[in-house]
Amino acid sequence: MPTALEYFQRVFDRYPVAWDEGPFLYRQLNFARNQVARDCDITIVYQQIAEAEVIYLPRPFLAVRRVYLKSNDSSIIYALKYKAIPYCPISEWQSWPLNYYLVYPNEIHILPSNFEKRMDRFFEIHYVPKCQDMSNLSDEEQDLPEQVFELVVLQVCMRLAENDLQYATKQYFENEYKLLLLKIPKASILTWQSQEQP
Numbered sequence: 001m002p003t004a005l006e007y008f009q010r011v012f013d014r015y016p017v018a019w020d021e022g023p024f025l026y027r028q029l030n031f032a033r034n035q036v037a038r039d040c041d042i043t044i045v046y047q048q049i050a051e052a053e054v055i056y057l058p059r060p061f062l063a064v065r066r067v068y069l070k071s072n073d074s075s076i077i078y079a080l081k082y083k084a085i086p087y088c089p090i091s092e093w094q095s096w097p098l099n100y101y102l103v104y105p106n107e108i109h110i111l112p113s114n115f116e117k118r119m120d121r122f123f124e125i126h127y128v129p130k131c132q133d134m135s136n137l138s139d140e141e142q143d144l145p146e147q148v149f150e151l152v153v154l155q156v157c158m159r160l161a162e163n164d165l166q167y168a169t170k171q172y173f174e175n176e177y178k179l180l181l182l183k184i185p186k187a188s189i190l191t192w193q194s195q196e197q198p
Contacts, residue, residue, distance in 0.1 A: 002149055003138055004136065008029070010153045015157040015160055029152070032156045033141075037128055037131055037143065043126050043127065050069060050123050052110075055110070057108065062128045064125065064128075066124075067082075071122075081099050082099070094116070098111060105130070
């Protein structure tokens, strides 16, 4: 896996400008890595038994793509719908969860909260996690696969060119980024991590 040093070497090969190693460069690198993770849908699948109305993901999310309610015998496969804000359910008891809303950094609240909680059902969440920050040249990439290395480099180049007010250069890197992004199918990189099997 590439290190921060390898990222920066490739960035300065593509955009040869003088920079000192400092917090600004690491902010640009970490922002670029998160942007690539979101654009490529580098997804983690997390499972939790359907016995609580709040799900705490093991890592902060950049995006939550899908929340499913599933059963052990696979007879129930149901996708919950996203609601931007919580609501107070009517006083009637609900047997099925219907919706969810997000609370950053890692909470998913299931609506209504008075659904039937059963051990033989579980929630399956497909989400894009926030990349762990790099802060040293020796830090190794833990979250992104090697096939998106060049995308991260182009994102950093775009941001450095914009900071230098080189908008034509930024546009060049942005066009190259979009073309390269088309070669990587979205959601092609899927991992199962931190599972809690029912």
